[in-house]
Amino acid sequence: MNVNPIEGLLSIAAFLGVVWVGVLEGIVITIGLSFVAFVNEAWRPYxxxxxxxxxxxxxxxxxxxxxxxxxxxxxxxxxxxxxxxxxxxxxxxxxxxxxxxxxxxxxxxxxxxxxxxxxxxxxxxxxxxxxxxxxxxxxxxxxxxxxxxxxxxxxxxxxxxxxxxxxxxxxxxxxxxxxxxxxxxxxxxxxxx
Missing domain, CATH: 3.30.750.24 (STAS domain)
Structure with a gap:
């Protein structure tokens, strides 16, 4: 199964955030990165x-x-x-x-x-x-x-x-x-x- 590269990077960021800074902080970081990814996609739509x-x-x-x-x-x-x-x-x-x-x-x-x-x-x-x-x-x-x-x-x-x-x-x-x-x-x- 192929994974969208952005989704893959967000998964890695979530994992590393949880490992390095804690569960809640890692989730907050991932939510922030997801928002940035969403705005980037909407900024340059098809x-x-x-x-x-x-x-x-x-x-x-x-x-x-x-x-x-x-x-x-x-x-x-x-x-x-x-x-x-x-x-x-x-x-x-x-x-x-x-x-x-x-x-x-x-x-x-x-x-x-x-x-x-x-x-x-x-x-x-x-x-x-x-x-x-x-x-x-x-x-x-x-x-x-x-x-x-x-x-x-x-x-x-x-x-x-x-x-x-x-x-x-x-x-x-x-x-x-x-x-x-x-x-x-x-x-x-x-x-x-």
């Missing part, structure tokens, strides 16, 4: 551009599916962590770099299901990103955002800026709304083998 694969439902990670393709004018991005002070700037930098590197973009869709929370610093980053995209003529839509995160945006007063028209229940619904029609390259679920 990011993905999602693409369409002809004949396959959904939208998939471009780095894992090179056969996929962008939809003309649309970029779909996923950020797999809560947005908070440590990664909000990284999130906006990532979005800007993908938009700048691709062909002409008219719509950016954020697949927000993995974003389970957002703090006030990240809200500021989100507003700055929205302004940047609007100035570039790019519509910013958010798909699959969880209700509690939408509630948090409303508490920050962003429900006026990000009205219901900016949210979609799924990435597919957002793409369909932008294109003005549903995907026609896939059949009904019962048609697939």
């Amino acid at each position: 990011r993905a551009e999602l693409v369409q694969i002809p004949g396959m439902r959904g939208y998939h990670d471009r780095s894992r599916h090179p056969e996929g393709h962008r939809i003309d004018g649309i970029v779909i991005l996923r950020f797999d962590a809560p947005l908070f002070f440590a990664n909000g700037g990284m999130f906006t930098d990532y979005v800007r770099s993908v938009v700048a590197a691709g062909p002409e973009v008219t719509t950016l869709i954020l697949a927000a299901e993995p974003i389970t929370d957002i703090d006030s610093t990240a809200v500021d980053d989100l507003v700055e990103l929205d302004d940047f995209l609007a100035n570039a003529g790019i519509t910013f839509l958010i798909a699959e955002m969880k209700g509690p995160v939408k509630d948090r945006l409303a508490r920050y007063g962003l429900d006026r800026r990000f009205g219901p028209e900016r949210f979609a229940p799924t990435v597919g619904a957002a793409v369909d709304a932008v294109l003005g029609h549903e995907r026609d390259d896939i059949g009904e679920p019962s048609d697939r083998s």
Whole structure:
């Protein structure tokens, strides 16, 4: 069985802490190191551009599916962590770099299901990103955002800026709304083998 290297190091730290400084102190040290490891992981989360694969439902990670393709004018991005002070700037930098590197973009869709929370610093980053995209003529839509995160945006007063028209229940619904029609390259679920 393979062990995550970070978990292995935390186990060793727990053992050495207990041996060298005592049980309670060793556990406290390990909890502190675990917190640092958690923040480090959330600070640099997995990011993905999602693409369409002809004949396959959904939208998939471009780095894992090179056969996929962008939809003309649309970029779909996923950020797999809560947005908070440590990664909000990284999130906006990532979005800007993908938009700048691709062909002409008219719509950016954020697949927000993995974003389970957002703090006030990240809200500021989100507003700055929205302004940047609007100035570039790019519509910013958010798909699959969880209700509690939408509630948090409303508490920050962003429900006026990000009205219901900016949210979609799924990435597919957002793409369909932008294109003005549903995907026609896939059949009904019962048609697939």
